[in-house]
Amino acid sequence: xxxxxxxxxxxxxxxxxVEISVGVHSSDANxxxxxxxxxxxxxxxxxxxxxxxxxxxxxxxxxxxxERQEFIARTLRTQFQAVVEGRRPLEQAAERVAxxxxxxxxxxxxxxxxxxxxPATIQRKGSSLALVDTGQLRNAIRAIVRR
Numbered sequence: 001x002x003x004x005x006x007x008x009x010x011x012x013x014x015x016x017x018v019e020i021s022v023g024v025h026s027s028d029a030n031x032x033x034x035x036x037x038x039x040x041x042x043x044x045x046x047x048x049x050x051x052x053x054x055x056x057x058x059x060x061x062x063x064x065x066x067e068r069q070e071f072i073a074r075t076l077r078t079q080f081q082a083v084v085e086g087r088r089p090l091e092q093a094a095e096r097v098a099x100x101x102x103x104x105x106x107x108x109x110x111x112x113x114x115x116x117x118x119p120a121t122i123q124r125k126g127s128s129l130a131l132v133d134t135g136q137l138r139n140a141i142r143a144i145v146r147r
Contacts, residue, residue: 018094019146022101023061028140035133041140048131058113058130060141064105075100091147098143109138 013019029042051057065072079097082088088096109131122128132138 013147016090018090020094020098020101020143021146022098022105022141022143024137024140025142025144028142031136031140033134033136041136044137045140048137056115058115060105060109060113060131063113064108067108068104071104072101091145094145094147098145102141102143105141106138109141 024042024045026042029040029045031041033039033041033044035044047055048058049061050059075097079088079093083090083093110129112128113130115130117125117128117130125133127133
């Protein structure tokens with residue numbers, strides 16, 4: 001099972017609109033994960049985001065969205081107010097929002113997305129930090145601005 005990116009590339013956005021997407025996109029999702037288990041980064045992202053019978057859900061995207069509503073609203077308001085006031089082009093504001101969101105999702109992972117790891121997992125990997133083993137998942141998170 002892999003994370004797939006639903007693209008509307010053939011349908012251009014109306015002039016003056018942008019779309020920001022944050023997550024593990026297809027450009028990284030199909031790369032082999034370094035766990036040695038024959039999984040892709042997309043597989044690992046899906047297993048953690050939604051959980052499996054043996055892996056508890058550790059939603060690093062949906063959980064971020066739910067928990068960071070104030071940050072999201074403040075970032076959007078600040079950047080797009082600058083556009084309305086003529087202090088910043090739309091594309092630049094969208095790129096700033098995208099970078100802020102990407103960085104915040106990655107930071108949330110470093111804050112240890114619940115639930116905590118089992119003692120056996122901590123012993124095996126030598127760390128109690130969930131979602132970070134090889135670093136590939138965190139590094140694959142990208143924000144993309146579509147114009």
